[in-house]
Amino acid sequence: MKYLCLVYSDEKLLHSLPDSPEDAECQAYADSVAESGRMLAAEALQPVASAATVRMRGGRMSVVDGPFAETKEQLAGFYLIEARDMNEALQVAGNIPAARVGSVEVRPVRSLQL
Amino acid sequence: MDEKQAAAHAMVDRVFRTEARRVKATLIRLLGDFDLAEEALQDAFVAALHDWPRQGVPDKPRPWLVSAGRFKAIDKLRRRARFDASLEELAWRMEQDAEAPEAVAPELEDDRLRLVFTCCHPVLPADAQVALTLREVCGLTTEAIASAYLTAVPALAQRIVRAKNRIRETRIPYTVPERHELPARLESVLRVVYLVFNEGYFASSGDSLLRADLSAEAIRLGRLLGELLPAPEVLGLLALMLLVESRRPARIGTDGQPVLLEEQDRRLWDAGLIAEGLPLVEAALRAGPAGPYALQAAIAAVHAEAPDAGATDWAQIVGLYDVLLQMAPSPVVALNRAVAVAMRDGPATGLALVDGLLAAGELADYGLAHSARADLCRRLGRRDEARAAYARALALSRQEPERRFLAARLAALDLS
Numbered sequence: 001m002k003y004l005c006l007v008y009s010d011e012k013l014l015h016s017l018p019d020s021p022e023d024a025e026c027q028a029y030a031d032s033v034a035e036s037g038r039m040l041a042a043e044a045l046q047p048v049a050s051a052a053t054v055r056m057r058g059g060r061m062s063v064v065d066g067p068f069a070e071t072k073e074q075l076a077g078f079y080l081i082e083a084r085d086m087n088e089a090l091q092v093a094g095n096i097p098a099a100r101v102g103s104v105e106v107r108p109v110r111s112l113q114l
Numbered sequence: 115m116d117e118k119q120a121a122a123h124a125m126v127d128r129v130f131r132t133e134a135r136r137v138k139a140t141l142i143r144l145l146g147d148f149d150l151a152e153e154a155l156q157d158a159f160v161a162a163l164h165d166w167p168r169q170g171v172p173d174k175p176r177p178w179l180v181s182a183g184r185f186k187a188i189d190k191l192r193r194r195a196r197f198d199a200s201l202e203e204l205a206w207r208m209e210q211d212a213e214a215p216e217a218v219a220p221e222l223e224d225d226r227l228r229l230v231f232t233c234c235h236p237v238l239p240a241d242a243q244v245a246l247t248l249r250e251v252c253g254l255t256t257e258a259i260a261s262a263y264l265t266a267v268p269a270l271a272q273r274i275v276r277a278k279n280r281i282r283e284t285r286i287p288y289t290v291p292e293r294h295e296l297p298a299r300l301e302s303v304l305r306v307v308y309l310v311f312n313e314g315y316f317a318s319s320g321d322s323l324l325r326a327d328l329s330a331e332a333i334r335l336g337r338l339l340g341e342l343l344p345a346p347e348v349l350g351l352l353a354l355m356l357l358v359e360s361r362r363p364a365r366i367g368t369d370g371q372p373v374l375l376e377e378q379d380r381r382l383w384d385a386g387l388i389a390e391g392l393p394l395v396e397a398a399l400r401a402g403p404a405g406p407y408a409l410q411a412a413i414a415a416v417h418a419e420a421p422d423a424g425a426t427d428w429a430q431i432v433g434l435y436d437v438l439l440q441m442a443p444s445p446v447v448a449l450n451r452a453v454a455v456a457m458r459d460g461p462a463t464g465l466a467l468v469d470g471l472l473a474a475g476e477l478a479d480y481g482l483a484h485s486a487r488a489d490l491c492r493r494l495g496r497r498d499e500a501r502a503a504y505a506r507a508l509a510l511s512r513q514e515p516e517r518r519f520l521a522a523r524l525a526a527l528d529l530s
Contacts, residue, residue, distance in 0.1 A: 001257070021197070022197070024197075025197040027195070028193060028194075029194075032190060032193065032194075035160065036153065036156050036157050036160055037159075037160045037163075038155065038156070039354075039477070055170070056125040074304050075410055084255060085249075085255030085258075086255075086256040086257060086267050086268070086270075086271040087249065087258055087274050087275065088152060088258045090275060091149050091152060092154070097197070
């Protein structure tokens with residue numbers, strides 16, 4: 001099954017806490033997930049200040065600057081992985097270095113009903 | 115992907131299906147941690163996918179996978195130790211262990227037995243024991259277990275994570291218990307296996323009366339235990355499960371409703387399972403004073419040996435229940451005994467016993483007690499009492515096919 005692991009953290013603190021991971025550690029972990037054959041995709045994201053949110057209503061596109069919702073913790077990155085079950089996915093998600101300073105939401109991917 | 119690679123992939127897949135559970139049990143022992151072992155298992159199979167097409171499939175795939183998994187785990191810890199110095203010592207210790215001679219000849223089969231005892235350790239809550247055993251020993255996914263027990267996936271996943279934390283924090287040893295503590299620890303293992311079986315055979319709620327996959331897993335565990343630790347109660351439980359399971363094809367009518375034991379078409383019973391179960395009952399009874407599982411298996415054997423319901427040796431069944439009731443007194447056993455007495459001595463005698471049990475209070479909310487009362491009243495022609503008791507049983511039942519069955523009985527009363 002595929003799972004999306006959404007890494008959230010307070011982006012003002014993400015890189016400045018004693019437990020904050022360096023980029024090299026994040027990359028090393030991503031490499032080890034890739035080696036285990038579970039990685040489908042993973043990226044870190046730029047701060048929410050760089051976000052734009054778009055909607056299409058009645059054929060008209062409207063854009064607002066900023067994230068979809070103002071929250072205390074922001075989406076900082078994601079892993080899309082292949083895992084045997086939810087517990088295996090949680091295991092992969094829990095070891096993402098940023099989980100030490102933020103939280104990782106694990107969502108099973110839904111297959112479209114076609 | 116070329117043909118040779120495809121063949122190697124198919125081979126790795128096949129080995130994974132047959133060996134993964136055993137390899138994982140051994141890795142848990144060697145690495146001392148469930149989660150590290152799970153990662154190592156995955157890495158070992160990735161290594162197999164890489165190496166086997168090039169170097170050929172090893173003669174003994176299992177030790178190859180164990181050793182590959184172990185070295186991958188050490189390698190991974192080493193790499194993580196670059197960022198987390200606290201892992202350095204663990205990696206070092208694992209490396210030393212890996213060079214120790216005992217690691218060369220790991221007792222692979224015993225590892226699964228160790229794993230069962232760890233998963234069923236009494237410091238873990240009962241529902242966690244069941245979930246952990248199904249996932250770690252039987253290899254079911256979190257999602258499959260959640261669906262079998264009608265639990266939400268995140269809640270079940272959390273239960274498994276907490277149980278593993280508990281194992282880590284309380285340092286539950288990964289061993290088969292010593293002789294002096296074996297009986298108590300074995301009891302909790304057998305209880306878990308029996309719970310899994312029962313959930314598969316008498317699903318406690320939901321649309322489906324049977325969850326065959328859970329019963330099959332329980333029997334598989336029972337056979338494994340029987341092979342590795344043939345204690346009388348282990349054989350007794352395995353025999354009990356086999357004999358009860360043998361009735362499965364006759365247990366559901368064509369209309370999807372449960373069929374009572376005395377009304378089942380015994381030609382549908384699985385003769386193979388009965389043939390496997392009966393000698394186990396004898397072995398269990400011969401091996402020493404009979405325990406509760408062996409006694410229940412002996413009762414199931416009396417049913418299995420009767421060519422039709424009328425030929426059942428009810429006197430022997432009542433006698434076995436008497437012993438069982440002395441050894442493991444419970445209101446449910448007393449109820450089953452009362453039903454057997456009704457078959458031996460007539461419904462009036464049985465009803466007096468059932469009413470005594472209901473009056474004692476413990477069975478007041480137990481649906482089967484009310485449906486037993488209803489059935490006895492019906493046989494005695496006491497229609498109003500039968501109607502009230504079926505209605506009470508119906509109100510207590512959470513299981514759809516059983517509800518339909520009770521509703522049909524209730525309707526039949528008004529027609530007769």
